[in-house]
Amino acid sequence: MTSPYEVLGIDADADDGEIERAYRRRVLETHPDHGGSAREFQTVREAYEAIVDGDGTVDVDRIEEGSDGPGEDGTGDVAGGSEAGGDSEGGADAAESEPAATVEYLDYERLTDHGWDLGDEDLFEKAAAADLPHAAYGKFLVQPGESLLEAAENRGFAWPYACRGGACANCAVAVLEGELSIPANNVLSEELIDGDIRLSCVGEPLTDELRIVFNVKHLPGLEELRLPPHPFDRARADD
Numbered sequence: 559m560t561s562p563y564e565v566l567g568i569d570a571d572a573d574d575g576e577i578e579r580a581y582r583r584r585v586l587e588t589h590p591d592h593g594g595s596a597r598e599f600q601t602v603r604e605a606y607e608a609i610v611d612g613d614g615t616v617d618v619d620r621i622e623e624g625s626d627g628p629g630e631d632g633t634g635d636v637a638g639g640s641e642a643g644g645d646s647e648g649g650a651d652a653a654e655s656e657p658a659a660t661v662e663y664l665d666y667e668r669l670t671d672h673g674w675d676l677g678d679e680d681l682f683e684k685a686a687a688a689d690l691p692h693a694a695y696g697k698f699l700v701q702p703g704e705s706l707l708e709a710a711e712n713r714g715f716a717w718p719y720a721c722r723g724g725a726c727a728n729c730a731v732a733v734l735e736g737e738l739s740i741p742a743n744n745v746l747s748e749e750l751i752d753g754d755i756r757l758s759c760v761g762e763p764l765t766d767e768l769r770i771v772f773n774v775k776h777l778p779g780l781e782e783l784r785l786p787p788h789p790f791d792r793a794r795a796d797d
């Protein structure tokens with residue numbers, strides 16, 4: 559057993575701010591995209607959760623290589639994710655009896671292109687009529703047990719992310735209708751949450767239908783919360 563504080567590299571009497579900063583630093587250090595491993599990354603996540611839950615130790619030996627963390631290629635543990643481009647089939651290993659959620663999505667970059675605003679009441683109606691490419695606007699189902707980011711990736715989309723652990727704002731989305739859970743938010747302020755900003759890497763739908771704008775990482779208050787790298791940016795740069 560290892561002290562979770564030791565895993566994060568802080569003293570046992572660290573305050574909340576020190577814990578949050580250490581978590582973000584360690585997530586970045588241990589992410590496979592930064593030379594770490596899935597095991598290290600998972601250990602850091604469990605250490606943080608242990609501190610939050612008041613547990614005193616983390617069983618590092620129990621954490622198997624690659625368990626429940628991002629893959630070595632940084633794409634994450636996307637269970638059953640082979641339906642790229644599909645609109646109605648999910649990829650999560652979840653109970654079939656639970657209903658999937660329908661997510662209507664729009665790329666924030668398209669708002670600027672068309673002179674639209676997040677506050678436009680008919681934003682999604684305008685997007686639907688604009689003949690946008692499937693990568694920028696459309697719908698897909700999120701199966702029970704999938705995060706929004708996993709669902710997007712399982713359907714072949716390259717949405718932005720960095721840590722996949724609730725410690726940056728790279729994967730942020732604006733939820734305009736419906737609700738997305740925030741189970742591991744370590745970075746969003748109350749103001750951002752009140753503004754319906756959520757993290758797609760850890761957020762799962764809480765309603766049957768959602769309308770979300772993804773790729774909002776450049777919004778005020780989010781830019782400074784980003785972490786490198788930015789796979790989505792790299793993908794676009796290669797377009």
Ligand code: FES
Nearest residue numbers: 720722724729759
């Ligand atoms: S990718 Fe960092 S919080 Fe989602």
